[in-house]
Amino acid sequence: MGSFGHDPGTEALLDLNGQILVLDARGAYTARFSVQRVERTADRPHGLNYSLTLHGPTGERLIGFDNAHSI
Numbered sequence: 001m002g003s004f005g006h007d008p009g010t011e012a013l014l015d016l017n018g019q020i021l022v023l024d025a026r027g028a029y030t031a032r033f034s035v036q037r038v039e040r041t042a043d044r045p046h047g048l049n050y051s052l053t054l055h056g057p058t059g060e061r062l063i064g065f066d067n068a069h070s071i
Helices: 008-015
Strands: 020-022 030-037 048-055 061-066
Touching: 008 030, 008 048
Parallel strands: none
Antiparallel strands: 020 030, 030 048, 048 061
16 A cells, blocks of 8 residues: 555544544534545545544534545
């Protein structure tokens, strides 16, 4: 998958993989992280596939940020 140097920012992102953060006192809203190393490409020059999503009270995705598609 290419050569990866030690980058503290990249390592911090990778550490978030699988984390679910509760954002309110009732536990109704959560933020979910998915971060994996992938082959470096023009679309993923840092060699990361990521997704950060906000979920509502019934688990529905309200908003998300990812690099699944080119801009």
